[in-house]
Amino acid sequence: QSVLLQPPSVSGAPGQRVTISCTGSSSNIDAGFDVHWYQKLPGTAPKLLIYENDKRPSGVPDRFSGSKFGASASLAISGLQAEDEGDYYCKSYDNSRSGFVVFGDGTKLTVL
Amino acid sequence: QVQLVESGGGLVQPGGSLRLSCIASGFPFGNFGFHWVRQAPGKGLEWVAFIQYDAKKKLYADSVRGRFTISRDNSKSAVYLQLNSVRPDDTAVYFCARDVEPFAMTAAEGCDYWGQGTLVTVSS
Numbered sequence: 001q002s003v004l005l006q007p008p009s010v011s012g013a014p015g016q017r018v019t020i021s022c023t024g025s026s027s028n029i030d031a032g033f034d035v036h037w038y039q040k041l042p043g044t045a046p047k048l049l050i051y052e053n054d055k056r057p058s059g060v061p062d063r064f065s066g067s068k069f070g071a072s073a074s075l076a077i078s079g080l081q082a083e084d085e086g087d088y089y090c091k092s093y094d095n096s097r098s099g100f101v102v103f104g105d106g107t108k109l110t111v112l
Numbered sequence: 113q114v115q116l117v118e119s120g121g122g123l124v125q126p127g128g129s130l131r132l133s134c135i136a137s138g139f140p141f142g143n144f145g146f147h148w149v150r151q152a153p154g155k156g157l158e159w160v161a162f163i164q165y166d167a168k169k170k171l172y173a174d175s176v177r178g179r180f181t182i183s184r185d186n187s188k189s190a191v192y193l194q195l196n197s198v199r200p201d202d203t204a205v206y207f208c209a210r211d212v213e214p215f216a217m218t219a220a221e222g223c224d225y226w227g228q229g230t231l232v233t234v235s236s
Contacts, residue, residue: 033220036221036222045226045227046157046207046209046226048222051221051222051224052212087156089157093218097174099171099218099219100171100172100173100174100219101147101159101162101173103157103158103159104156
């Protein structure tokens with residue numbers, strides 16, 4: 001189990017809004033390290049959706065938004081579309097031991 | 113346009129070695145740090161290793177430290193991952209990925225460009 005905790009699954013109907021949480025601790029998110037979010041679809045490379053907590057790379061729709069507060073971060077997806085179905089991962093840095101990068105275990109998004 | 117192309121994957125026996133390559137193009141290679149990330153069949157993403165833009169900092173996941181080595185050759189715009197003493201649980205698709213920000217001094221950046229991945233299968 002990862003040091004970044006994500007719900008195993010979330011679901012929503014087309015057009016709805018869903019949020020995915022990512023809970024860390026004092027050695028990662030709460031230490032001030034940024035959170036990044038990725039979408040992973042089968043057979044494709046991960047895609048960066050949000051970096052530095054709330055920034056969107058060019059080309060990512062504004063339906064995707066990120067936030068961070070204390071030891072937690074969230075990814076919100078509004079106006080759900082069928083093509084949003086897939087796995088979502090948060091990522092941060094942990095300064096325990098000699099320092100390492102850590103992904104959450106991932107959240108499976110199902111569009112009903 | 114920015115491209116990352118991995119190669120070098122394949123079937124390897126337990127205890128064997130393999131070298132993965134990631135060739136980059138379309139941007140000033142020497143300005144960016146790189147990561148290797150893997151995904152085992154049916155599992156989530158797992159960070160493997162990081163090399164800073166100037167190669168002065170290298171970090172490894174506990175699961176590979178002492179067995180894997182990350183390196184770079186700026187003259188070839190290449191990042192490598194040497195896999196030694198491989199185990200069946202190293203079986204995965206391995207991706208290389210570039211930091212969003214140039215000249216980053218930590219491994220804490222997001223990764224905006226990724227290769228298509230190369231499959232490593234460890235089996236006898």
